[in-house]
Amino acid sequence: MPSRLHEWIVTVDHKRLGILYIATALFFFAVAGVLAALMRLQLAYPNATFLPPDVFNRLFTMHGTTMVFLVGMPFFAGLANYLTPLMIGARDMAFPRLNAFGFWIFLFGGILLYMSYVTGEGLAGHGTAPDVGWFAYAPLTERAFSRGTSTDYWILSIILTGIGTTASSINTIATIVSMRCKGMTLAKMPLFAWLMLVVSSMVLFILPPLTAGQIMLLLDRYLGAHFFDTQAGGSAVLWQHFFWLFGHPEVYVLMLPGFACASEIIPVFSRKPMFGRPAMIGATIGIGMLSSGVWAHHMFTVGMTASSNIYFAVASMAVGIPTGIKIFNWLGTMYGGKIRFDTPMLFCVAFLFQFLIAGLTGVMLAVAPFDWQVTDSYFVVAHFHYVLLGGLLFTLFGAIYYWFPKATGKMLSEKLGKWHFWLLVIGFHLTFDTLHFAGTLGMPRRIYTYAPGRGWDTLNLVASIGVIFQAAGVACLVWNIIRSLRKGEPAGNDPWDGWTLEWATSSPPPEYNFAVSPEVRSSRPLWDLKHPEDPDWRYE
Amino acid sequence: MTPTVSLEQTGAIRQSEWVLPDRSRVAVLCLFTTEFTLFSIFVVAYIFYIGKSLSGPTPSQVLELPVWATICLLSSSITVAVAERALKGEQMQRFQLWTGATILLGLEFLRNTAVEWTHLIRDFHLTISTNLFGTTFYSLVGLHASHVVIGLTLLLVTLILGLRGSMRGQSRRFELLAWYWHFVDAVWVAVFTVVYVIGR
Numbered sequence: 001m002p003s004r005l006h007e008w009i010v011t012v013d014h015k016r017l018g019i020l021y022i023a024t025a026l027f028f029f030a031v032a033g034v035l036a037a038l039m040r041l042q043l044a045y046p047n048a049t050f051l052p053p054d055v056f057n058r059l060f061t062m063h064g065t066t067m068v069f070l071v072g073m074p075f076f077a078g079l080a081n082y083l084t085p086l087m088i089g090a091r092d093m094a095f096p097r098l099n100a101f102g103f104w105i106f107l108f109g110g111i112l113l114y115m116s117y118v119t120g121e122g123l124a125g126h127g128t129a130p131d132v133g134w135f136a137y138a139p140l141t142e143r144a145f146s147r148g149t150s151t152d153y154w155i156l157s158i159i160l161t162g163i164g165t166t167a168s169s170i171n172t173i174a175t176i177v178s179m180r181c182k183g184m185t186l187a188k189m190p191l192f193a194w195l196m197l198v199v200s201s202m203v204l205f206i207l208p209p210l211t212a213g214q215i216m217l218l219l220d221r222y223l224g225a226h227f228f229d230t231q232a233g234g235s236a237v238l239w240q241h242f243f244w245l246f247g248h249p250e251v252y253v254l255m256l257p258g259f260a261c262a263s264e265i266i267p268v269f270s271r272k273p274m275f276g277r278p279a280m281i282g283a284t285i286g287i288g289m290l291s292s293g294v295w296a297h298h299m300f301t302v303g304m305t306a307s308s309n310i311y312f313a314v315a316s317m318a319v320g321i322p323t324g325i326k327i328f329n330w331l332g333t334m335y336g337g338k339i340r341f342d343t344p345m346l347f348c349v350a351f352l353f354q355f356l357i358a359g360l361t362g363v364m365l366a367v368a369p370f371d372w373q374v375t376d377s378y379f380v381v382a383h384f385h386y387v388l389l390g391g392l393l394f395t396l397f398g399a400i401y402y403w404f405p406k407a408t409g410k411m412l413s414e415k416l417g418k419w420h421f422w423l424l425v426i427g428f429h430l431t432f433d434t435l436h437f438a439g440t441l442g443m444p445r446r447i448y449t450y451a452p453g454r455g456w457d458t459l460n461l462v463a464s465i466g467v468i469f470q471a472a473g474v475a476c477l478v479w480n481i482i483r484s485l486r487k488g489e490p491a492g493n494d495p496w497d498g499w500t501l502e503w504a505t506s507s508p509p510p511e512y513n514f515a516v517s518p519e520v521r522s523s524r525p526l527w528d529l530k531h532p533e534d535p536d537w538r539y540e
Numbered sequence: 541m542t543p544t545v546s547l548e549q550t551g552a553i554r555q556s557e558w559v560l561p562d563r564s565r566v567a568v569l570c571l572f573t574t575e576f577t578l579f580s581i582f583v584v585a586y587i588f589y590i591g592k593s594l595s596g597p598t599p600s601q602v603l604e605l606p607v608w609a610t611i612c613l614l615s616s617s618i619t620v621a622v623a624e625r626a627l628k629g630e631q632m633q634r635f636q637l638w639t640g641a642t643i644l645l646g647l648e649f650l651r652n653t654a655v656e657w658t659h660l661i662r663d664f665h666l667t668i669s670t671n672l673f674g675t676t677f678y679s680l681v682g683l684h685a686s687h688v689v690i691g692l693t694l695l696l697v698t699l700i701l702g703l704r705g706s707m708r709g710q711s712r713r714f715e716l717l718a719w720y721w722h723f724v725d726a727v728w729v730a731v732f733t734v735v736y737v738i739g740r
Contacts, residue, residue, distance in 0.1 A: 173570050
């Protein structure tokens with residue numbers, strides 16, 4: 001056993017590192033889920049005293065930070081790591097040791113964040129976690145208002161995980177650009193790899209504003225600099241610009257890996273090639289570019305000029321165009337297909353529906369005057385949970401059911417999978433549909449309790465009950481994984497009759513992935529192999 | 541379950557016909573992209589805060605054009621290119637000589653920065669906490685200087701490896717280091733323009 005543990009610690013194999021990333025992401029997902037459940041318990045009924053306000057502040061800060069930096073980002077890195085080399089017919093990532101470096105620095109960043117619960121110092125004394133919110137607006141984070149070290153834990157852990165993400169993104173780009181197997185031109189590359197290429201390129205541009213902001217904040221806190229110090233003429237709004245210059249494209253960095261999974265799963269389970277593949281690639285690049293120019297729609301209430309408001313409102317709505325194209329791509333793929341509703345596909349179908357609604361509320365929020373009304377309300381909370389839970393998390397769960405057989409050689413139980421799916425769907429809608437209404441009725445986000453009789457009582461209770469269903473759904477997944485690892489049905493190499501190269505090798509794949517380097521002639525190489533009488537390359 | 545498919549080589553494409561970009565070059569270009577963005581943010585902060593300090597000293601009162609330092613740093617781009625060419629041609633002594641020259645020019649640049657900073661701190665009492673000018677000046681110039689330090693460390697390592705005779709045949713790797721050094725120089729041109737020309 002110690003030697004097996006040692007093997008995992010010193011590994012530079014992209015598949016093991018991919019699994020480590022995803023296992024870590026699932027672990028932090030469970031932790032952040034517990035934090036969220038505690039908050040919903042406190043908010044289930046008015047004037048609750050289950051949690052004191054200072055603890056509540058720490059919970060929502062840690063929940064948000066964890067979900068974005070320690071769940072969403074490692075899921076992206078893990079999927080990119082595990083699948084990209086397999087899909088492009090390579091034996092490993094371009095830089096295996098850089099890969100291991102990226103993972104461990106990320107993990108230490110995550111551990112550092114949670115160390116604050118033991119060693120951090122804040123207003124409440126020793127053992128205080130960060131409590132400044134996940135976007136940590138200045139000047140709240142300055143030394144005068146955030147005493148002690150808890151905010152520094154937040155800053156440093158985000159810088160560290162950022163270094164890990166940058167390393168992994170550079171590695172992914174180099175792998176996709178330089179390691180494709182013979183015949184795999186960019187035009188024939190799987191959509192998954194295309195989307196990962198776009199996301200990784202985005203990371204190169206969006207993480208530096210965050211890192212720079214954090215360095216400036218550290219300089220302010222420790223060397224007495226004045227970047228965000230309003231007393232010395234510094235600008236608190238500048239922090240908001242830097243943060244959202246990262247923060248808004250970050251939503252797409254989190255979301256595009258979900259799109260990437262859906263773009264592999266939906267065609268296979270519809271038994272049709274991707275509808276409008278070039279449009280899909282174009283739309284992805286369009287999203288990448290547009291999303292970098294819309295950041296200040298998070299700042300409508302700051303008091304920008306009217307022309308800025310108009311620009312950011314219109315630009316934000318424009319992102320809806322490439323995103324809409326994608327929805328039509330997926331629907332067009334399903335249209336007329338022989339659809340199989342296995343668990344991965346169920347998650348993707350729910351994703352289509354939920355992500356559409358998330359997009360529509362997004363367009364609503366892009367209307368500046370509407371945003372002035374509902375900003376920092378539960379409407380916003382419901383909106384971005386629809387994006388990240390209803391959109392991203394559903395596709396990621398779909399991806400787990402789809403690729404788990406490849407990674408382990410064992411099938412996950414369909415029955416438990418369907419329990420997982422339906423419990424999560426019910427729980428998700430109970431919680432987040434109702435929160436839209438609470439928000440429009442004026443419930444602000446981040447309050448630790450509320451007075452009865454404002455029309456929010458029932459809505460909040462229903463939202464909290466939804467958590468029970470969601471937790472039960474996730475428990476089904478955990479049990480499913482444990483059960484399958486112990487006595488799962490053998491998967492074979494190609495359980496879903498897939499078309500991309502990862503299904504051509506054994507499950508789990510050997511360390512070298514492919515005994516002979518593959519050679520491809522179309523974007524569905526396995527279709528060509530299975531149907532030599534009617535291969536794709538004749539038509540591409 | 542569908543039967544397992546096996547991948548076979550059709551041999552339709554010869555290996556010599558399938559050439560993709562070098563992975564190290566791709567990675568280093570990606571690194572430059574992200575570093576460039578990082579510097580841009582500090583430059584934006586610098587420009588945003590020009591003239592917004594609530595107290596003195598101001599840039600025009602205290603800053604002098606670092607002409608000599610700039611000449612040193614920019615000419616070190618030439619020396620590193622000569623060293624690179626020497627390594628490609630396996631002229632090891634020439635390589636060591638010109639790498640050494642690059643390091644000396646880089647050190648001279650850093651010495652000038654140190655003299656400038658000491659002058660600002662001692663004679664004008666300008667520190668990072670004095671005003672917004674101090675804050676943005678020291679962080680932007682300091683960020684660049686830290687990159688010079690990283691580059692010098694790497695160059696020093698290659699020089700030591702060269703003296704021990706292990707740099708033969710490593711010209712592909714040294715090329716990337718030379719790229720990095722050119723990048724640091726190019727960033728200095730931007731920093732120089734913003735801090736000493738526009739902001740003064």
